[in-house]
Amino acid sequence: MRAPMSDLLPLKPVTAWLRGRVPGFSGITDVRKTATGQSNPTFILKTDAGPLVLRRKPPGALLKSAHAVEREYRVLRALSDSDVPVPRVWALCEDEGVLGTAFFVMDFVAGTTQDDPRCPGLSTDLRTALYDDMNRALAALHRLDPQTLGLADYGRSGNYFARQIARWVGQYRATETEVIADMEALIPWLEGNIPSDSGSAKLVHGDWRLDNLLFDPSTGQIKAVLDWELSTLGDPLADLGAQLMQWRMPVGAMGRGLDGVDRAALGIPGDAEYVALYAQRAGLEQVPDMTFPVAFAFFRMGAILQGVRKRALDGNASNPEKALKLGSYVPLFAQKALQGISAGS
DSSP: OOOOHEEEEEEEHHHHHHHTSSOOOOOOEEEESOOOOOSOOOEEETTOOOOOEEEEEEEOOOOTTTOOHHHHHHHHTTTTTTSSOOOOOEEEOOOOHHHHEEEEEEEOOOBBOSTTEEETSSHHHHHHHHHHHHHHHHHHHHHSSOOOOOOOTTOSSSSSHHHHHHHHHHHHHHHHSSOOHHHHHHHHHHHHHHOOSSSOOOEEOOOSSGGGOOOOOOOOOEEEEETTTTTTEEOOOHHHHHHHHHHHSSSTTTTTOOOTTTTTHHTTTHHHHHHHHHHHTTSSSSSSOHHHHHHHHHHHHHHHHHHHHHHHTTTOSHHHHHHHHHHTTTTOOOHHHHHHHHOOO
């Protein structure tokens, strides 16, 4: 039996707060909680002004700077007229008296997403088009000028990778539930091999992967890039590294990777081809070495999933069963990172 709407989201305070903030809005007729949104619970609202999406922080004690829906709202607003497709945002509520946590509301964008990078069910040509537009959109993001977007203060100064490693080591230690030997080997390698600062901070998404994109199922064109809560100013190779990292995971519902897949047969580019095309589109002088960015991406995702696991054990996860399954992948992420370092890729 479906839970009452009031059990999913308190409708009275949300309705009252939205009136006057969304043109034509007067009430909510239905609510559906999405199966995704492990970090920030996400709800689709059926309203008389059209479908809307509400993203909120999870309940319970939260780590400092985590679940930053306020930042997600700000960057979506800044990108509204750019070459990077994003949903239109309407309003941000930072008054915790309304729902107990901060939240924001944006347009619902109709489109398709893929949890499996093999994109089952798509034709080879459509699959190729989707991957090509994903590459284009990433390069377009990294060509944007943060100052022109009004985001010059969106990230701290200094070496991006050094800041990120310090942050995620801290997050990982704060949520650590057991000693993972490969993590203990990976952390000092990352700390000792940080690339020099390029001096050109760009807007980075922070979690660039296929399942954070909505695309047109008839053309493969991206209609919206979602899940910007980890975005900041920094080294764009972090986003590219996250893309490659995902592909090196095992295939299937949990790994969501391309390990061992014949990509050419599916119309999916190999790592080297994808990186070279990105470099050309992003205006780089040479094709970058991705060893460190990929290793960092594995570590950061492992740290994120460790936080998901800790919230599940503490009883604060949006989907406890899925959270525990995701958390079980932390050792594999560390192992994959060390394998890439050994191979120099």
